Amino acid sequence: PSSYKVVVVGGGSAGLSVASTLAETLGNKSVAVVEPSDVHYYQPLWTFVGSGLKTFDESKMAMSEVMPEKAQWIKDSVASFNPTKNTVVLANGESISYDYLVVAAGIQTNWGKIKNLPETLGKNGVTSNYSAQSVQKTDEFIKAFKGGNALFTMPSTPIKCAGAPQKIMYLAEEQWRKAGIRDQTKINYFTGLGKIFAIDKYANELLKICKARNLNINYFTDLAEIRPDSKEAVFNVLAGDAKGSTLTLPYDFLHVTPPMGAPDFIRASPLSNADGWVDVNKETLRHNKFDNVYALGDCSSLPTSKTAAAITAQSAVLKSNLLGDIFGDSKEVAKYDGYTSCPLVTGSDKLILAEFSGYTGQPQETFPFDQSKERFSTYFLTKEIIPDIYWKAMVKGNWDGPAKYRKLFGAA
Numbered sequence: 001p002s003s004y005k006v007v008v009v010g011g012g013s014a015g016l017s018v019a020s021t022l023a024e025t026l027g028n029k030s031v032a033v034v035e036p037s038d039v040h041y042y043q044p045l046w047t048f049v050g051s052g053l054k055t056f057d058e059s060k061m062a063m064s065e066v067m068p069e070k071a072q073w074i075k076d077s078v079a080s081f082n083p084t085k086n087t088v089v090l091a092n093g094e095s096i097s098y099d100y101l102v103v104a105a106g107i108q109t110n111w112g113k114i115k116n117l118p119e120t121l122g123k124n125g126v127t128s129n130y131s132a133q134s135v136q137k138t139d140e141f142i143k144a145f146k147g148g149n150a151l152f153t154m155p156s157t158p159i160k161c162a163g164a165p166q167k168i169m170y171l172a173e174e175q176w177r178k179a180g181i182r183d184q185t186k187i188n189y190f191t192g193l194g195k196i197f198a199i200d201k202y203a204n205e206l207l208k209i210c211k212a213r214n215l216n217i218n219y220f221t222d223l224a225e226i227r228p229d230s231k232e233a234v235f236n237v238l239a240g241d242a243k244g245s246t247l248t249l250p251y252d253f254l255h256v257t258p259p260m261g262a263p264d265f266i267r268a269s270p271l272s273n274a275d276g277w278v279d280v281n282k283e284t285l286r287h288n289k290f291d292n293v294y295a296l297g298d299c300s301s302l303p304t305s306k307t308a309a310a311i312t313a314q315s316a317v318l319k320s321n322l323l324g325d326i327f328g329d330s331k332e333v334a335k336y337d338g339y340t341s342c343p344l345v346t347g348s349d350k351l352i353l354a355e356f357s358g359y360t361g362q363p364q365e366t367f368p369f370d371q372s373k374e375r376f377s378t379y380f381l382t383k384e385i386i387p388d389i390y391w392k393a394m395v396k397g398n399w400d401g402p403a404k405y406r407k408l409f410g411a412a
């Protein structure tokens, strides 16, 4: 069987940001990346693609272009893990052994958990920014909309980028207002959770925007079924007096954020915790049972909000600790502080840049101004500068996130 110093599972945002540095440091063919996809997506751009502000092509790159030159790309999926034998088994049955393992396989979108969603997605006004197959339909359906009932959903499960389900609502509302059909349009947001955003500083501002723009927020309501023939959406009511009942609403436009969860092959493995995520120490990113295993990004148990921005800080910590293991140096153990960020786009020229620690629940803002206020500067940064940072630095292993700028600007 083939053998590598480090095997990285997944060539997404997390996998590449780690594999690039490791391959560069450890040399030719010491690092393997197991990744089945031909295409790498910069998914944060999909909010902009779904509202016609960026093209789909700008969100993708051939995997062969972004795969680190000195890494061995194994174009297959991992089917199972044998951490006691230091091997992974591929879908093709082949076994690969490693000295160190990094798991970065992302989160699984569970479309099938909503009745009739797989067959209705991308048709008759039903769409989602959460799939490469339907994100362009969002833009098409927003522009074709002639008024009526528009629904936007957010599930009760953990998801990647917890702000994205509402960002597209703000962008759609703006378009419908500009098209002169706003007074013929009712907009409802349904969330399975009890808050619009986890951190109050940002939630309070978002609620003001919803009120001012007549966006109706419904809490503890979880999409369960789509009835394409009658164009109705059925929600489970999760709390309150009507708990246990269902709510049925007609729709003319429906943006769905599907339930998500740990990937099945991780959940079924010895690496997972009770919830299915790779069970790592929240500061060191080292596995809680297997010392030579690390994880980061959306598939990890790290108890913070799942974003690419969070990975910028996580990858720096992981690389420092893993290279410390390999070279046996006694430098200080690096610790992740839970940093994450969600650029909450609220219009085609403004944004609230939420930055916080999921561990403390406190804001961790980079810039010396109040980021909870809508601004053009942070919109421009997110739309025009951060994508460049992503392609030119992050996937090459050279972006550790904004922590050093935060310090430069004087924050603690």
Ligand code: FAD
Pocket: 009, 010, 011, 012, 013, 014, 015, 034, 035, 036, 037, 042, 043, 044, 045, 046, 047, 076, 077, 078, 079, 104, 105, 106, 107, 129, 130, 131, 160, 161, 164, 263, 265, 296, 297, 298, 299, 306, 307, 308, 309, 310, 311, 341, 342, 343
């Ligand atoms: P991914 O980037 O999803 O990569 C996982 C990789 O693992 C994939 O390439 C996949 O093919 C591979 N894989 C899966 N299964 C296997 C297997 N069995 N074997 C081998 N490989 C496998 N983040 C932000 O920071 N800011 C934003 O504004 C933002 N907006 C978003 C908007 C939308 C609509 C979406 C969908 C996401 C957004 N995100 C945002 C979240 C961000 O895209 C993710 O958090 C990030 O991509 C996670 O990186 P990852 O490497 O963990 O997973």
Ligand code: UQ1
Pocket: 044, 308, 309, 312, 341, 342, 343, 366, 386, 389, 390, 394, 401, 402
């Ligand atoms: C970031 O570094 C990053 O990764 C490249 C993102 O992913 C899309 C982000 O959304 C954000 C906000 C950051 C943070 C960067 C700065 C400059 C605040």
